[in-house]
Amino acid sequence: MRIGIVCYPTFGGSGVLATELGKALADKGHVIHFITYQQPVRLSEFHANIFYHEVRVPTYPLFDYPPYETALSSTMVDVIVNNNIDLLHVHYAIPHASAAYMAKMILAKQGRRIPVITTLHGTDITLVGRDKTFAPVVTFSINESDAITAVSNNLRDETYKHFRIDKQIEVIQNFVDVKRFNKKPIDAFRRVIAPNGEKILLHASNFRKLKRVEDVVRIFAEVVKKVPAKLLFVGDGPERPVAESLCRELNNCDDTRFLGRQEQIEEILAISDLFLLTSDYESFGLAALEAMAAGVPVISTNAGGLPEINVQGKTGYLGNVGDVETMSRYATELLLDEEKLKQFKQNAAEHARHYDIDRIVPMYEALYNRFL
Numbered sequence: 001m002r003i004g005i006v007c008y009p010t011f012g013g014s015g016v017l018a019t020e021l022g023k024a025l026a027d028k029g030h031v032i033h034f035i036t037y038q039q040p041v042r043l044s045e046f047h048a049n050i051f052y053h054e055v056r057v058p059t060y061p062l063f064d065y066p067p068y069e070t071a072l073s074s075t076m077v078d079v080i081v082n083n084n085i086d087l088l089h090v091h092y093a094i095p096h097a098s099a100a101y102m103a104k105m106i107l108a109k110q111g112r113r114i115p116v117i118t119t120l121h122g123t124d125i126t127l128v129g130r131d132k133t134f135a136p137v138v139t140f141s142i143n144e145s146d147a148i149t150a151v152s153n154n155l156r157d158e159t160y161k162h163f164r165i166d167k168q169i170e171v172i173q174n175f176v177d178v179k180r181f182n183k184k185p186i187d188a189f190r191r192v193i194a195p196n197g198e199k200i201l202l203h204a205s206n207f208r209k210l211k212r213v214e215d216v217v218r219i220f221a222e223v224v225k226k227v228p229a230k231l232l233f234v235g236d237g238p239e240r241p242v243a244e245s246l247c248r249e250l251n252n253c254d255d256t257r258f259l260g261r262q263e264q265i266e267e268i269l270a271i272s273d274l275f276l277l278t279s280d281y282e283s284f285g286l287a288a289l290e291a292m293a294a295g296v297p298v299i300s301t302n303a304g305g306l307p308e309i310n311v312q313g314k315t316g317y318l319g320n321v322g323d324v325e326t327m328s329r330y331a332t333e334l335l336l337d338e339e340k341l342k343q344f345k346q347n348a349a350e351h352a353r354h355y356d357i358d359r360i361v362p363m364y365e366a367l368y369n370r371f372l
């Protein structure tokens with residue numbers, strides 16, 4: 001198959017999943033054409049079956065805001081026509097689903113049919129899409145897709161709750177390449193971070209407000225009172241200065257490191273003992289799944305789709321949003337009990353295998369084949 005994939009190229013879950021899906025499909029012999037405004041961050045190696053097409057948005061004094069959606073639709077049409085694309089798979093509804101609909105209509109006028117699959121990822125539905133400014137277009141473009149998928153049962157239910165969707169939404173959950181995250185820890189790397197054998201806690205995100213990174217800092221401040229530990233932050237975003245300021249306020253700067261954006265997070269997960277995810281909402285929680293694949297238990301909120309992957313008392317623990325006290329207690333108790341921590345690490349790795357890329361990608365292939 002020749003498949004066009006439209007996504008955001010950043011470190012967010014939708015872009016990561018779309019890129020990893022494209023790479024996996026290319027490994028199976030399909031030809032993949034990525035269409036986005038810059039090269040996806042996870043698309044760092046050459047592959048004979050992968051092509052990247054940049055969306056260029058012309059700027060004119062007439063426009064206060066460059067017309068990205070129009071440029072995206074035109075690029076889709078160009079890529080589809082000139083590369084004989086069989087199917088378009090767009091990730092994240094805004095603005096990709098509506099741009100795909102426009103491209104589909106343009107091609108229909110030329111006598112060409114192009115199926116469009118839309119995958120919903122989270123805030124495109126639960127936050128941005130529900131804004132009255134976007135809701136009518138989001139609803140229309142989703143309904144006009146040939147097929148709709150969601151990455152969790154929770155996201156499917158939220159979509160039906162807040163939008164008038166008259167088509168079936170199929171759940172194809174996020175996936176992880178278990179082989180990639182099955183890494184042995186590099187002892188020298190761990191000694192640099194924790195020279196005295198301290199436990200290592202990790203948080204990775206795009207540091208948006210809904211990630212509640214201040215709660216991560218506060219949880220660590222309680223844990224470190226009883227457990228010698230270090231805290232690593234991976235990623236960057238608008239709330240990073242807030243987290244840094246709170247670290248200074250709580251006098252934990254010496255035990256906290258901000259590593260910025262890291263493409264090879266599996267090396268960092270390999271030396272970590274516990275992953276913290278304190279979000280207001282996660283449609284699925286791909287970062288948590290990647291941690292589990294590396295054998296790292298998760299302390300998370302019970303928001304959105306997180307209870308679907310983080311099993312209470314087995315792969316980690318869940319607490320209510322903002323309940324720093326409960327999550328701190330869970331983290332402390334687990335880190336102090338070496339046998340339980342070892343068991344949870346094994347449980348996390350075993351549970352992650354249910355979401356292995358080799359099990360999930362064939363579901364997308366079967367979906368594509370229904371329209372070809």
